[in-house]
Amino acid sequence: MNAPKPPYPTDHMSSMDNLPIGNSFAALPPAHYTALMPTPLPNPYLVCASASTAALIGLDFSEVDTEAFIETFTGNRILDNSKPLSAVYSGHQFGVWAGQLGDGRAILLGDVPAPNVYPSGRLELQLKGAGLTPYSRMGDGRAVLRSSIREFLCSEAMAALGIPTTRALCVTGSDQIVMREQRETAAVATRVAQSFVRFGSFEHWFYNEKHDELKTLADYVIDNFYPEFRSSDNPYKALLTEVTLRTAQMIAHWQAVGFMHGVMNTDNMSILGLTLDYGPFGFMEAFNATHICNHTDQQGRYSYARQPQIGEWNCYALGQALLPLIGDVDETQAALRIYKPAFAEKFEELMRAKLGLKTKQSDDRKLFDGLFGILQESHVDFTTFFRQLGNVQIADSETQEPLRDLFIDRAAYDAWALQYGARLQQENSIDSERKLAMDAVNPKYILRNYLAQVAIEKAQNKDFSEVQKLLQVLEKPFDEQPENEKYAALPPDWANDLEVSCSS
Ligand code: AMP
Ligand code: MG
Secondary structure, rough: OOOOOOOOOOOHOOOOOOOOOOOOOHOOOOOEEEEEOOOOOOOEEEEEEEEEHHHOOOOOHHOOHHHHHHHHHHOOOHHHOOOEEEEEEEEEEEEEEEEEEEOOOEEEEEEOOOOOOOOOOEEEEEEOOOOOOOOOOOOOOOOEHHHHHHHHHHHHHHHOOOOOOOOOEEOOOOEEEEEOOOOOEEEEEEEOOOOOEEEHHHHHHHHHOOOHHHHHHHHHHHHHHHHHHHHHHHHHHHHHHHHHHHHHHHHHHHHHOOOOOOOOOOOEEEOOOOOOOOOOOOOOOOOOOOOEEEEOOOOOOOHHHHHHHHHHHHHHHHHHHHHHOOOOHHHHHHOOOOOOHHHHHHHHHHHHHHOOOOOOOHHHHHHHHHHHHHHHHHHHHHHHHHHOOOEEEEEEEEHHHHHHHHOOHHHHHHHHHHHHHHHHHHOOEEEEEOOOOOOOOOOOOOOHHHHHHHHHHHHHHOOHHHHHHHHHHHHOOOOOOHOOOOHOOOOHHHHHHOEHHHHO
């Protein structure tokens, strides 16, 4: 595996022997976490690793196959100066207050220098699946290989799509058995982010009526990740405003690429506006706005169409928790009011780009809604449609044929295409330019469930090559990759039976 060139001088390159680990989160009062050690796993092996995430922290990628790397990122070996801990938080799950949760199977190792990361210049390393914690509740503190690979691939795929997300450094596996619906084996995913603080971290102190701890946490987040708000009249209102904005924009990105998170509980919402906690997620294939990717979500609370409003609901939950610090209901509501316009603005901007439109017009919304209507009616593959649309040439109706073929109701497509064509002509759109611009925003390769499934089944038989191959394809989602054309194929029939649930 060849590492990409790091974005800073290589004399900053760290090796496993001198990874300079600190732990800014551990400086918080002890009530915020429990210091503990990971529980080792027998005979761990490397399943996959991301060179670009290694580069973010200046880690020499040639070391990923070493014993030191594998043992460290399984939790069997502790880096000097690391103060491993699990954080406490609470949250609303499926709209209901769930009380205390916490890192039930996540252990923060600490933070390492990441010179290009703004503003902290550091990234935290967290093991997921490294054993029991005081917050494990009924769980076993472990993660299975299947879900660890899914989290790894999707984190890296989302980053490559330009969507704010936590990253993944690697997955290691062990033959230790873990019981789920069936016997599976244990794995550890190493996640990387500036912070894993969640909306639920704030709700925890609010609902426990510990307003001094609430303030301590908010000050920690502001000082480390939003330092510019320190000088604001009301730093906590500034924090809520920014988190609301980032959340709205993140979800606009999800909608535009067809990503469904699956479990948008407030304990899975990042205070940095990152996509966090990949569980039963999915990417939209045959378009259906009411699609529910999580088999456990019977009510469809987190369906594709509801994600934007749930994002807002979650921001209100955060607003409630921050109210004692902001000090005023009107000020809190003012911060939250930006959600809807921020979402609409970002989503429309992304949709214009997806359609290759250069100008903003009053009836854009109508054009988008009309499109979603016909995609829904014919259950057209979301990714294929937008990628194909870039091939349309205004004066050549032949170029419409492959698109028409995607629709059961061709007349409906023709009617929409007429409006779209008129719109392109009106802004003097140039075919070749538009195609280049559209290909740069409409991915050809996404993490389809069946692709993940194929890679997982091979990995379960100790062949990890397909995971690494899929990562390589998904790292360049916008590129034509003629040799990897099959990774853009529609799901095979057997994929209809794939179900993903909260079991992981
Ligand atoms: P999730 O639905 O994965 O976001 O998890 C909700 C809560 O349950 C979090 O506090 C997790 O840390 C915890 N949890 C989930 N699975 C396990 C497990 N296998 N062992 C311990 N805790 C878990
Ligand atoms: Mg979670």
